[in-house]
Amino acid sequence: xTGVSQDPRHKITKRGQNVTFRCDPxxxxxxxxxxxxxxGQGPEFLxxxxxxxxxxxxxxxxxxxxxxxxxxxxxxxxxQRTEQGDSAMYLCASSKTPLYNEQFFGPGxxxxxx
Amino acid sequence: xxxxxxxxxxxxxxxxxxLTVYCNSSSVFSSLQWYRQEPxxxxxxxxxxxxxxxxxxxxxxxxxxxxxxxxxxxxxTAAQPGDTGLYLCAGDAxxxxxxxxxxxxxxx
Numbered sequence: 001x002t003g004v005s006q007d008p009r010h011k012i013t014k015r016g017q018n019v020t021f022r023c024d025p026x027x028x029x030x031x032x033x034x035x036x037x038x039x040g041q042g043p044e045f046l047x048x049x050x051x052x053x054x055x056x057x058x059x060x061x062x063x064x065x066x067x068x069x070x071x072x073x074x075x076x077x078x079x080q081r082t083e084q085g086d087s088a089m090y091l092c093a094s095s096k097t098p099l100y101n102e103q104f105f106g107p108g109x110x111x112x113x114x
Numbered sequence: 115x116x117x118x119x120x121x122x123x124x125x126x127x128x129x130x131x132x133l134t135v136y137c138n139s140s141s142v143f144s145s146l147q148w149y150r151q152e153p154x155x156x157x158x159x160x161x162x163x164x165x166x167x168x169x170x171x172x173x174x175x176x177x178x179x180x181x182x183x184x185x186x187x188x189x190x191t192a193a194q195p196g197d198t199g200l201y202l203c204a205g206d207a208x209x210x211x212x213x214x215x216x217x218x219x220x221x222x
Contacts, residue, residue: 004156033210035212040214041214041215042118042120042202042204042212042213042214042215043157043202043212044212045210045211045212091156091157093156100144100145100147100162100164100206101145101147101206101210102147102159102162103147103159103204103210104159105149105156105157105158106156107154107155107156108154108155108156110154
């Protein structure tokens with residue numbers, strides 16, 4: 001399977017702990033996106049990379065969130081000092097340098113903060 | 115912020131019925147995508163529309179992009195239980211913006 005993969009699929013943590021998620025995009029895709037989705041809502045944009053460069057970050061994104069894509073391949077999303085409000089599905093998507101920005105999503109990481 | 119409003123929010127129908135869901139915005143989009151998402155999974159791309167007035171068909175699904183490229187509709191003919199899911203539209207005018215989706219339930 002050469003689709004987008006995310007790890008872990010589920011994460012339960014206690015408030016105040018740090019968590020890190022990984023995304024492996026489709027190999028020939030140079031754009032990588034992170035989204036957050038809560039129940040009843042559509043995906044909310046967090047940030048995106050073109051190759052290793054982080055081109056945009058949501059103004060709504062707390063400074064507790066950081067993302068990296070060090071070699072332009074896989075990416076990590078870290079949340080420091082987690083809060084209960086961080087509980088959500090974290091989705092990663094990738095695309096080729098977009099003509100139409102068609103994104104292919106991974107299965108997501110479900111985060112529960114107790 | 116470019117907002118996409120989807121309607122209805124929820125739709126429950128019997129197998130075999132037809133339905134239409136809508137995606138509306140006050141912004142112009144260079145392209146618009148429709149995705150379907152099942153519980154616990156990521157969205158799956160169904161189609162991209164790029165030209166005002168464009169109509170695309172995917173088996174029993176018909177997608178239309180408005181002439182002004184601000185809105186779109188998805189029509190499903192003879193819905194089946196396998197069509198159940200969350201239907202999301204996403205517009206791109208440089209950055210993807212997602213609507214909150216229509217949750218469709220097709221009862222056998």
